[in-house]
Amino acid sequence: MIIGIGSDLIDIRRVAExxxxxxxxxxxxxxxxxxxxxxxxxxxxEKMVVATYAKRFAAKEACSKALGTGIRHGVWWRDMGVVNLPGGRPTMQLTGGAAERLKALTPAGHDARIDLSITDDWPLAQAFVIISAVSLATS
Structure with a gap:
């Protein structure tokens, strides 16, 4: 079941500035x-460096929205980091207040899964985050 959705769109030039x-x-x-x-x-x-930062900034914004807090209520920028799974798929690694918020959102008997899509097309970068609760029960 989906427990949070967030998206963000940012101008890469703004991040560069x-x-x-x-x-x-x-x-x-x-x-x-x-x-x-x-x-x-x-x-x-240099454009790739800035686009990389912009995509990650957008991912943090999208994740904070999916958590339902924004960047407040104990959820801070570095509590959310974009990481790649072994196959290359991006996801979010949460620590601190973001991890605590995720735990509070996740129903008992479930694990949280964070799906992340990030992209850029100069001058824009975009991110979508979907947080799902996956049942631990075996079928």
Missing amino acids: VIERHGDRFLNRIFTEAERAKAERRAKN
Whole structure:
């Protein structure tokens, strides 16, 4: 069963302006170490670096909406990080207040599953998050 849906659309140029203005202060405040490392591996192409950050920013916004809190009520930017599963599919890894909120949303006898879709088409980046409760009962 679906327990949360969130989406976000962001102008990549806006993220570029914030990075230019605030640099590492912004990046360290918003993104996990793994997210920063992923973006920096694309350092040969500045547009790809910024698009990588923008997609992850949109994913965090979408996830916070799916959690029903936005960026407040103990859910902070670095509590949500985009990670890739072994097959490459992106998902969200939650810690801190975001993980606590997810636990509170998940009904007893269920595990939470977070599905994430991220994309960009310059100058826009977009993310969709669906949080589902999957029954632990075997059929």
